[in-house]
Amino acid sequence: MKPVRPPIDGGTALITGASSGIGRELARRLAPRTRNLVLVARRADRLEELRAELETSNPSLTVHTAACDLADEVATGAMLEWVSEGVGAVDVLVNNAGIGDQSLYDGADWTRVRQVLQVNVVALALLTHRLIPRMVERGRGGVLNLGSGAGHSFIPGAAAYTGAKHFVDGFTETLRLELAEAGVAVTQVCPGPVETEFDQAAGMEGLSGGPPEFLTITAEQCAREAIRGFERGDALVFPGFPYRVIMPLVGFIPRSLQRRTVRSTARSLRDAPQSRERDDR
Numbered sequence: 001m002k003p004v005r006p007p008i009d010g011g012t013a014l015i016t017g018a019s020s021g022i023g024r025e026l027a028r029r030l031a032p033r034t035r036n037l038v039l040v041a042r043r044a045d046r047l048e049e050l051r052a053e054l055e056t057s058n059p060s061l062t063v064h065t066a067a068c069d070l071a072d073e074v075a076t077g078a079m080l081e082w083v084s085e086g087v088g089a090v091d092v093l094v095n096n097a098g099i100g101d102q103s104l105y106d107g108a109d110w111t112r113v114r115q116v117l118q119v120n121v122v123a124l125a126l127l128t129h130r131l132i133p134r135m136v137e138r139g140r141g142g143v144l145n146l147g148s149g150a151g152h153s154f155i156p157g158a159a160a161y162t163g164a165k166h167f168v169d170g171f172t173e174t175l176r177l178e179l180a181e182a183g184v185a186v187t188q189v190c191p192g193p194v195e196t197e198f199d200q201a202a203g204m205e206g207l208s209g210g211p212p213e214f215l216t217i218t219a220e221q222c223a224r225e226a227i228r229g230f231e232r233g234d235a236l237v238f239p240g241f242p243y244r245v246i247m248p249l250v251g252f253i254p255r256s257l258q259r260r261t262v263r264s265t266a267r268s269l270r271d272a273p274q275s276r277e278r279d280d281r
Contacts, residue, residue, distance in 0.1 A: 003233025006142025012036040017097030019046035021196035025223035070123035120164035156266035
């Protein structure tokens with residue numbers, strides 16, 4: 001069966017988490033091809049800067065910005081109503097927004113845990129639920145979900161984030177099967193370490209125990225490979241050659257061995273004097 005491909009050219013795309021990092025690079029790559037871009041993030045000033053940049057370099061493009069905290073379900077619903085009334089049908093949905101944490105779950109702040117689940121799980125599911133019915137009605141559309149390598153592994157010190165990304169994996173794979181006959185393309189992108197401002201803002205730079213540097217890619221490369229895989233109709237994209245080689249092998253490692261491998265990390269975190277939080281992909 002021929003893979004379904006997303007209707008990017010001349011369409012309307014909505015990107016969450018668009019103010020920085022991977023989301024900003026996705027917007028830059030989609031801008032020359034779409035007719036309308038809807039950029040969603042918390043920071044209105046960043047969105048306006050990006051809007052000005054994209055409309056200047058792409059005169060035929062209309063950029064709509066929506067400052068919205070996706071951890072607030074009511075605000076997210078109101079944003080979707082605004083899009084429906086003011087912009088119209090969305091052809092391509094890019095669920096890029098995501099936040100993470102770095103702390104043992106028994107010591108985690110519940111407000112932070114709730115934010116992680118609201119943004120990474122509830123908002124992603126809500127936007128998809130609200131926007132795909134019109135795609136199905138028209139027989140054309142696309143959903144690009146940003147998961148994470150965490151959704152294919154175990155990461156002590158990030159239980160809520162890891163669990164949320166496992167949800168994205170199962171949700172996206174199943175959604176792809178459900179929509180295959182409806183003309184709606186569904187792809188999951190699972191980055192490893194990406195050069196963004198998140199670790200610096202959360203004080204994670206220089207911490208030991210992180211991924212090796214050779215796995216790290218730029219946000220621009222991640223966005224480029226994400227869109228390329230989306231257009232090919234790929235189910236799953238691991239950006240970066242080394243990561244693309246390594247991650248499929250994880251599925252062949254018995255869970256018992258994976259548990260033993262990461263147990264030392266959990267032990268080290270338990271012995272550490274304090275935990276940290278972070279935003280991550």
